[in-house]
Amino acid sequence: MKKLIGAMLACLMAGSLMAAEAPQITTDNGGVKSLRNSADLAIEAPAAQMKNFRKDGDLYTRQYMHQPPLIPHDIRNYEIDQKVNKCLACHSFKNATAMKAPKISPTHFESRDGLTLGEVSPRRYFCLQCHVPQTDAKPLVGNTFKPVDALN
Ligand code: HEC
Ligand code: HEC
Known part of the structure; x- marks a missing residue:
């Protein structure tokens, strides 16, 4: 059990590290909404x-x-x-x-x-x-x- 929690923590940390390192791509579309709403192109929009x-x-x-x-x-x-x-x-x-x-x-x-x-x-x-x-x-x-x- 301890091992499992350890592994989960490691994953979480790796996840947050990756998030911190991910390049901040932003696309200014002037507030126009499309089928994927106004989600930034670099972000996966929730499935319709x-x-x-x-x-x-x-x-x-x-x-x-x-x-x-x-x-x-x-x-x-x-x-x-x-x-x-x-x-x-x-x-x-x-x-x-x-x-x-x-x-x-x-x-x-x-x-x-x-x-x-x-x-x-x-x-x-x-x-x-x-x-x-x-x-x-x-x-x-x-x-x-x-x-x-x-x-x-
Ligand atoms: C490029 C556009 C286009 C494609 C691709 C297309 N259709 Fe059509 N279809 C139309 C148009 C426009 C009409 C109405 C006017 C006409 O009959 O051309 C129509 C009419 C129809 C009708 C009614 C016919 C009637 O007599 O009123 C049916 C059923 C139909 N299509 C089925 C299909 C099927 C099945 C396919 C694929 C194999 C298909 N269509 C591909 C444009 C298209
Ligand atoms: C199992 C048989 C069947 C299949 C497969 C089928 N259709 Fe139909 N379709 C029908 C029937 C029956 C109607 C008449 C209306 C109804 O009963 O729903 C119809 C109606 C239509 C109409 C309306 C025509 C009009 O004059 O308004 C269109 C357009 C059409 N189908 C397109 C398609 C296309 C495109 C596909 C394939 C993606 C397809 N159908 C597959 C049986 C079928």
């Missing part, structure tokens, strides 16, 4: 709370033309990499009807040169670049955005 995404729900109304629709379901553990695209297991033209999911639209087959390809265009492969699930988080910055009348 896990978001509670809803399991399933009705589609969200769109706010403006050409908006990528928001994702109305949880996407935890849905893998997207070179070999697998879990989203397409439900949203591809082939699977959508059986999975009762909305199909990706034809725009997802268009290359940047305007060609219509035979499969999902590489620029539309990483779905989460454009589509995001929603949680009831407060907006980081207040705003007065209003959706266009024609869509709501």
Whole structure:
């Protein structure tokens, strides 16, 4: 037991020594808060709370033309990499009807040169670049955005 306490004390002392020696890096960001709040870059900010995404729900109304629709379901553990695209297991033209999911639209087959390809265009492969699930988080910055009348 004594040995254990000794070892713990040694660790604590080493810890405080290291803290004293650590270079004081401060970055003046002018008081701007980001997702990691106003924690200094050199300091690890406390981990953000896990978001509670809803399991399933009705589609969200769109706010403006050409908006990528928001994702109305949880996407935890849905893998997207070179070999697998879990989203397409439900949203591809082939699977959508059986999975009762909305199909990706034809725009997802268009290359940047305007060609219509035979499969999902590489620029539309990483779905989460454009589509995001929603949680009831407060907006980081207040705003007065209003959706266009024609869509709501
Ligand atoms: C297990 C099947 C399944 C998987 C996997 C899946 N979805 Fe869905 N998705 C659905 C269904 C069903 C709906 C219709 C609404 C509902 O029931 O939640 C939907 C709705 C959507 C919508 C709304 C479309 C609209 O017109 O408003 C988007 C966007 C979407 N999903 C994106 C994704 C993305 C991105 C992934 C991968 C990260 C994904 N989905 C994985 C089944 C799935
Ligand atoms: C570069 C941005 C981008 C990427 C990447 C992308 N989408 Fe979309 N998606 C959009 C936009 C914009 C729309 C709405 C207008 C349209 O259809 O092009 C849309 C529409 C949709 C819709 C509704 C289709 C409809 O007919 O209304 C679904 C479902 C969808 N996307 C699923 C996906 C899935 C699954 C992936 C990944 C394989 C994906 N998207 C990748 C931008 C994107």
